[in-house]
Amino acid sequence: MENSNGVSLCPLARAKRRLVLQEKNMIDDYLPHDHEDDNSTLFQEEHEADLVEERMAVRKSAAVDEIPQPVYRLKMLHSSETFHAYYVPPSVIPRFMPQCVLEAALEGPRAESPQAAASPPEGQVQKTCEHIEAMYAAQDAESGQSASTLGMTEFVIPPRSLVIAPTKYGRDLVIVLGVVRDLSVVNADELVLIERPATVDDYRRYLENLEHEKEAFERCRERIEAHNLPMKLVSAHTLLEDSKLLFYFTAESRVDFRDLVRDLVGIFHTRIELRQIGVRDEARVTGGCGVCGRVLCCHGLSDKLNPVSIKMAKDQNLSLNSLKISGPCGRLLCCLSYEHQFYRDARRELPNEGTRFVWDGTQFKVIEVNVLSNRVRLAGEDGRILDMNAGRLKYSEGHWTVMEET
Numbered sequence: 001m002e003n004s005n006g007v008s009l010c011p012l013a014r015a016k017r018r019l020v021l022q023e024k025n026m027i028d029d030y031l032p033h034d035h036e037d038d039n040s041t042l043f044q045e046e047h048e049a050d051l052v053e054e055r056m057a058v059r060k061s062a063a064v065d066e067i068p069q070p071v072y073r074l075k076m077l078h079s080s081e082t083f084h085a086y087y088v089p090p091s092v093i094p095r096f097m098p099q100c101v102l103e104a105a106l107e108g109p110r111a112e113s114p115q116a117a118a119s120p121p122e123g124q125v126q127k128t129c130e131h132i133e134a135m136y137a138a139q140d141a142e143s144g145q146s147a148s149t150l151g152m153t154e155f156v157i158p159p160r161s162l163v164i165a166p167t168k169y170g171r172d173l174v175i176v177l178g179v180v181r182d183l184s185v186v187n188a189d190e191l192v193l194i195e196r197p198a199t200v201d202d203y204r205r206y207l208e209n210l211e212h213e214k215e216a217f218e219r220c221r222e223r224i225e226a227h228n229l230p231m232k233l234v235s236a237h238t239l240l241e242d243s244k245l246l247f248y249f250t251a252e253s254r255v256d257f258r259d260l261v262r263d264l265v266g267i268f269h270t271r272i273e274l275r276q277i278g279v280r281d282e283a284r285v286t287g288g289c290g291v292c293g294r295v296l297c298c299h300g301l302s303d304k305l306n307p308v309s310i311k312m313a314k315d316q317n318l319s320l321n322s323l324k325i326s327g328p329c330g331r332l333l334c335c336l337s338y339e340h341q342f343y344r345d346a347r348r349e350l351p352n353e354g355t356r357f358v359w360d361g362t363q364f365k366v367i368e369v370n371v372l373s374n375r376v377r378l379a380g381e382d383g384r385i386l387d388m389n390a391g392r393l394k395y396s397e398g399h400w401t402v403m404e405e406t
Contacts, residue, residue, distance in 0.1 A: 066188060067086075067183055067186055067188050067191065068086040068088075068191070069086070069183075070086070070087075070154070070156055070179045070180075071084050071085070071086055071179070071180040071183060071186050071191070072084065072085050072086065072087065072157060072176050072177070072178070072179060072180065072194065073176075073177040073178060073179075073180050074163070074165060074174045074175065074176055074177065074194075075174060075175050075177050076167055076169075076172065076174055077172075077173060077174065077175060077206075078172075078235070078237040078246075078285070079237070079248070079281075079284065079285050080284050080285065080287070080298070080299045080300075080303055081167075081284075081303050082177065082302065082303050082304065083167070083168075083190065083192065084180060084186050084187070084190065084191055084192075085165050085191060085192045085193065085194050086191055086192075086193060086194065087157055087163075087193070087194040088193065089154070089155045093155055094196065094197050095197065096157050096158055096161035096162075096163065096176075096197040097161060097162065097197065097198070098158070098160040098161055098162065099160070099162055099175070099203070102162060102198065102200055102203040103203070105200045106200055106203060106204060106207075156179060157176050157194070158176070159176055159177060159178040159179075160175060160176065160177075161175070161176045161197065161198075162174070162175055162176075162197070162198035162202075162203065163175075163176055163194050163195070163196065163197050163198055164194075164195045164196050164197075164198055164202065164240070164241060165192055165193070165194045165195060166192050166193070166195070167192075169237075169239060169242075169244070169246055169273070170239040170241065170242035170244050171195070171239065171240065171241035171242050172239050172240050172241065172242075173198055173202060173203075173206050173240045202240065205240060206240055209238040209240065212238055213235075213236045213237060213238055214236075216236045216238070216245060216247075216268065217233065217235065217236040219264075219267055219268075220233055220236060220247055220260075220264060221233050223260055223263045223264065223267075224260065227257075227259055227260055227263075229255055229257060229260060230251055230252065230253075230255060231249045231250070231251040231255045231257070231276075232249060232250045232251065233247065233248075233249050234248040234249055234250060234277065234282050234285055234286060235247075235248050235285050235286065236248075242271075243270045243271060244270065244271040244272075244273060245264070245268055245270055245271065245272055245273070246273050246274075246275065247264075247272070247273070247274045247275070248275050248277050248281075248282075248285055249274060249275070249276055249277070250276065250277060250278070250279060250282050251276055254276075255276070257274055260274070261274065279329040279330055279331060280298060280329050280331055282329065283296055283298055283299065283327065283328055283329040284296070284298040284299050284303055285299075286299075287299040287300070288328050290327060290328070290333070290335075291324070291327075291333075292335070296327065296328070297334045297335055298334060305334045305337070306334075306337040307337070308331075308332045308333065308334060308336045308337050309332070310332065312332075312336040312337060312340045313325050313332070313336055315340060315343045315344060315347065316336070316339065316340065316343050316371075317368075317369070317370070317371070318336075342371075343371050346371045346374075347369070347371060349390075350369050350371070350376065350390050350393070351366050351369070351376065351393060351395075351400050352366065352369070353366050353367065353368065353369055354366060355400060357399050357400040357401065359401065359402045360402075362380045362381055362382050362384070363380070363381050364378040364379065364380045364381075364386070365378065365379050365380075366378060367379045369390075374389065374390045374391065375387060375388065375389060375390055376388060376389075376390045376393060388402070392405065
């Protein structure tokens with residue numbers, strides 16, 4: 001397919017073009033075609049835009065209605081990546097347990113069957129599990145994550161439960177973060193089905209894989225040095241349900257690691273997958289502590305964060321020292337975007353730094369604007385430095401003036 005200039009279009013461009021033409025054809029069926037003047041043309045364009053927006057809203061609403069509910073947000077334990085999933089409970093609902101309950105159950109006698117492994121042992125461990133679950137249930141009720149507070153009558157998987165679900169890498173052990181309330185952020189095509197809750201044997205195998213991953217990490221790093229490859233190994237992960245070994249690495253450019261993969265297959269006798277990630281992804285996988293003293297946002301909060309820019313730091317009157325506004329990954333702090341909208345809205349009612357105006361017979365210049373304290377510092381040509389409430393400044397007739405105190 002070619003456009004009007006005879007240039008061939010890529011498949012994505014052709015799909016977008018077909019969508020636009022389809023929307024236009026649908027709209028033409030509802031619009032009169034006897035408009036001749038400019039005002040009618042403008043009205044037609046506005047009407048077309050309204051119809052397109054209305055159709056998109058109807059499609060979005062229909063897509064939300066087709067999504068099975070409730071939708072859960074899951075998090076991969078090895079890379080902190082999140083995704084959405086749903087669960088179809090059987091007639092007999094199994095028991096979902098958080099990590100601490102599985103650890104307590106693991107201290108009991110070893111289960112001899114999967115049915116026995118699904119339930120913690122009796123005695124003191126059982127009481128500990130019930131106490132922990134009751135504590136989590138009270139926390140969920142306070143945070144609004146229980147079935148009653150969410151307005152749902154069907155079964156809801158408790159937050160922090162460990163489950164087995166398919167990921168983009170394979171079937172693995174993941175943690176349930178909670179129920180998604182805003183379904184507009186959910187892509188129905190990317191929804192996966194939660195298979196079952198994690199059992200004690202699953203968690204035992206997960207801990208054994210952690211020890212195996214340490215050995216795999218060292219062996220892989222040795223082979224990287226032997227091949228003299230320009231890459232930095234970040235982590236290794238063994239999938240719980242699939243026989244696959246994942247290696248994450250960073251590099252400044254593309255790396256030919258075919259010989260390395262052959263060596264690793266010969267060592268571990270399983271499927272090998274090497275994934276190149278960026279520096280932000282490295283911080284998300286490895287985790288760490290930020291300058292605020294808390295866990296890195298990309299690791300403990302969400303892997304889908306808003307883009308940040310140096311302008312956000314300027315708007316918030318932060319120091320432009322790269323050591324103070326950069327995270328362990330060497331990039332700007334993700335949290336710069338959290339309060340940026342507040343600062344933007346507040347600054348609309350305040351003068352910019354460098355603004356000049358005349359008051360009390362002297363020309364003043366705004367040298368500092370403190371949005372949080374709502375105060376402005378002015379420097380006059382006569383040497384006066386004034387620190388006043390920003391509410392006294394008013395923009396009128398194209399310039400700023402200072403209102404008298406009441």
